Amino acid sequence: MLPDGPIIPRSPSLAGIEDLRRGYTPSTHEARKLIEENTKQLLSEQELIDAELERLSARRRDISRELEINQALLAPVRKLFPELLSEVFKHAVQGSSTWTRFSLCVLCGVCTTWRAAARDTPLLWTSIDLDYIIDMDDPILHLQVQLSAQLPLRVYRWRNSTAGRISPEAFFDALSDTDASRVEEIEIEYSGDKLSKMRARNFSRLLVAEVSIVDSCASGALGFLASAPALRDLCIAVGYPCSNDEVLLGSPVPAVPNFQCVTRLTLGINNDLPVSAFVSVLSQLAPTLNDLIIVSNEVSNWEEAERAVTFEMPVLCTVELEAYTHKVLTYITAPVLHTVTLNGDDLCLAEEDPTESLFDLLSRSRPPLRSFTLRDPMQGSADTLLNCIERMAGLQRLCMEDNKYRATSSPRMVAVLEQLICDDKKPPMLPELRSLSVQFEGRYRVSSHGRADVVAPLSQVRLSRKEPRVCAGQAVVALEEYNGPAL
Template identity: 60%
Template sequence: MAHNALPRPSSLPGIEDLRRGYTPSTHEARQSIEERSKQLRLEQERIDAELDRHIAEMQRLSLRRRDVVRELDLNHALLAPVHRLFPELLSEVFIHAVQDPFNVQKTDFAVRVLCGVCTTWRAAARATPLLWTFIDLSYITSLEDPLLRLQLQLSGQLPLTVTAKVQDQAMQLLLVAFFDGMSDEDASRVVEITVEDDGVVLSQLRSRHLATLRVADVNIWDTCTQGELGFLTSAPTLHKLTIGVQYECEDDDAALAFPVPVIPDLPCLTHLILAIENEFPVSAFLPAISQLAPVLRVLKMSSFEVSAWEETKPTVTCEMHVLHSLELQHYTHRFLTFITAPALHAVTLIGDDAQLGKEDPTESLLDLLTRSRPPLRSFALHDPMQGSASALSGCIDLMEGLQRLNIEDNERGVTSSPRLAAVLQRLVCDENTPPMLPELRSLSVQCRGDKSPCVHSDVAAPLSQVRLSRKDPRVCAGRAVAALE
């Protein structure tokens, strides 16, 4: 960029005098310097004025350019194909925009964007009932709020989704009032509910006949009265329930019984997601889960890294005859030691990468497989791999029909995974040795590096051998072995 700079003199006047310490001693010399300084100050003022003029002109041009760009954008918008769409197609575009999974502010988007561009868009949005089926109570001030009435009107008879993430006392009062004041007709249209609030407030929600409710997500804060799920009592079609527990428990309360919300009789509930965010033991939730055993097909449990309480093993094992899929995070793997699951097809275990070596989830799985022998077809393990290779190998020995295996060593800052390498070595096929997992068709192996997923050097070689030995269908020791995908 130096060639574009303004030319400068090789040496400024007086610089050499200053460098050698020259001091003007005569009156004429000092007067000459003062006269030159006066001229320079005048020149500086002229340059400053010129700069101010150029700056003002730049600002004027910048504002003008902004106006030109805005006018161009408006012209482009007027010529955009979307303005030539039939109202029915425009409605479809709006629906796709609102249903974008990243668009969480659906109500705000419909009101401020779709209805705020032009009269054509506003008319099309108001004539599209699906845009108004998402009722977010954080945008509602009261039951008389025009927006609420407008949404209920414009949504026609379509199913409704209700969300209430309480932020203050006014919102709590509105939530209770909404369940009290909602008409029977509107209540029968609700297919999905998400509520977050203190347990006392949730227990005050009126039980309505939610005839078409399919999905409910309830997050309980601060306290538990055990009646937080009472508003779901008349939800005969509910099939997926998410419960988040974030309240604490005193030692005296725990000595009697852990406060756990009571789950109503829900004959169609097949999916349960339980987020334990208060370090309660898994056994505290076993009675509630046991009552769902006849219908529950999918169970997911998450938790903090460690529990502050000891488990209480039940005297009778919970028999979950229809449980098909199970995902357990951190210490919730202990749940496996409390149940039998003869129909279990898929298991995902997510170990604790923050408390290395504390617990090995495969030991709990081995306990279940030894007692129950379910026909597993898919197994995923994301764990620091600090346990013994024998426990994991023992599990795999009891998964003869497994078709999909996903293993990740998620310990950070290490460069080897001997446990994983040992298990992979056993999966290498040899024509004279009975194969492990002969029906395996999909194998995914990863190690968590410092910055991105990788495969440690001690894992790479046996993994390559496994893939090579299972590249094509073959027979080993008289047993057919499937090819890996």
């Protein structure tokens, strides 16, 4: 409780001040002197009051913090059993890129209960961040190896150069055989030359590897993964510079070890290499590859190599291709392919039509496509797109997105929609179509409104496919799902 009276009592006025206030002054000089002395006294009192106010404000802030901490003790999470608290912690770290820091700085720093629960949750200690480890004697590393309780480990390093931190080659070279066999996932960004000098370890449980090669390319940059018999998911990103001579003399891409089980491949082409440079990689992994994703910049700096022969990808089911990488379709056949996603160049730098490559594939084989997504400025030929769709008789999901910036019409999309309108007297296009998505998006903005020329045919498509029907003797299923502008 604060006292009832003033915290700092007011000092009495100087002698003669009251007389001055009443107008009785012996002289102007003496009156000025008395006023100045009184001013100094008042300013001194004001400074004392300001200091006291600052002290009280600081104390108020301290009390507020203590109240928050005190009230937090009543939070339901404080009453959870350790087993439930452990499950909450597991959920909290999922998808976190700072897993190690979160476990150490947050979960272990709240209270002894949280610290004990975190230490007794092995999953929290399985993610080893090399950007956070100084050397192999780092107590954090030993703590993680100990508390992870033989669970599979995840090792990652996001930055190519981190001063004062352990290098990937030093870490993997010093890692014990037992701990190396526990590694289930590796994510690393490093120079190609340095990667090629890393010795292969027995990664018998490795399932996922993401390797970003920067600064330089070396043929053996992926050699450290040679003993990974269980590898399923492989991501290779190339960002090193290449000269014209290097590209002309040979494909400056790393050699891929003889993986027997890779089912998913992601290629990140960040240095504008032609997609033909990776044909040898794709053909090598073709026997087991189910999913293929290729991302790239908008335009390649080099011409694609001429196609000599195509190769078969016998179990390839899904492909997602960005910008100019659609050309990979001209090098392959895929007899069981059922999902294709083509993300075109929304900046229109190359003015390419990705459906030309798709038509090349569909002209040579008829895979049982069930889903087709085209995100593109829609500047290509409507006939080419229609010819592709005509070869997708069993298609069940169609997504078209015109992403040309500031476009006011979509004639290519209109041509497709007009053919999708059902008529009792003509054979239907895509009789098994159950899901239709029509979108309009430009870079840096999304439009929820349809373009004027699209509204009428789109409305007719939805109306004509509202219920199951028969057109020219062929059954047509009802459109069950629609995603697009409100009509």
